Amino acid sequence: MYGLAESDPEQNLIKPEGLSPTALEQIDRIMAEMGRMRQLERQIMRNSQNFMKLNETDMRALRMLISAKHAGTAVTPGQLARYLGISSASVTKMIDRLIDGEHVARRPHPTDRRSWCIEITEQTHLMARDQVGRHHAKRFEVAHEFTDSEREVIIRFLARTSDAMENSLNGVASADQPSATAGD
Missing domain, CATH: 1.20.5 (Single alpha-helices involved in coiled-coils or other helix-helix interfaces)
Known part of the structure; x- marks a missing residue:
């Protein structure tokens, strides 16, 4: 499925001149294993989303919050919106939904009294x-x-x-x- 013969049979994009049959076979195997790994990663993510009853954006937000927790840094809603590439309104709705599901908590920012930070539970x-x-x-x-x-x-x-x-x-x-x- 990911090999040269299947992905570019007319060799319009990939020119295999100068590659030995062994090199071509190895490259095909690399592409196949990368494809298999992508499929498994998608399945792991779908399984996790289903188990936790969350969507992909929610899961990306949680990954950011986990990383921030490990780094000891606070995450504001604005930072979360920029990281996820979504609007302030969308991030607010997402945060409210995650709070309702007891996945995150809104806390006063540790250094900025005017701001809030979001933490994973x-x-x-x-x-x-x-x-x-x-x-x-x-x-x-x-x-x-x-x-x-x-x-x-x-x-x-x-x-x-x-x-x-x-x-x-x-x-x-x-x-x-x-x-x-x-x-x-």
């Missing part, structure tokens, strides 16, 4: 750790199995893949990758 924090955190722990365990130099290769691959995808999303041709029209 202990019960929801534990539930999220059980539902999502255990999957992240498995990733950590796998990463631990590799040597330092192997992890550097993995980091470079993931970072360069993310950069290339971001450039593609933004319509920027990468300097070290030919554009789709190069050589045509």
Whole structure:
């Protein structure tokens, strides 16, 4: 499904010249495993959302609040709105809904008396750790199995893949990758 033959059979986008059959087979396997991982991540997220009776935006908000709690930082509704890319009105409705569900609490801001901060409740924090955190722990365990130099290769691959995808999303041709029209 994610291999060269299935995704670009006419080779309009990907030019495999100069790649050995082994290299092509390895790249196809990498793409297949990345696709499988994306499917599993979506399933984990759907399962967590269903279990916690929350939507995707709610879950993203909770992840931010958990990270902020671990970092010891306060999160205002405005910061939450900017992070989620939603309006102030939408974030207010979401916060009210999450408060009603006892997932978050509104507290006075620790340093700004005019402002409020939003905190995740202990019960929801534990539930999220059980539902999502255990999957992240498995990733950590796998990463631990590799040597330092192997992890550097993995980091470079993931970072360069993310950069290339971001450039593609933004319509920027990468300097070290030919554009789709190069050589045509």
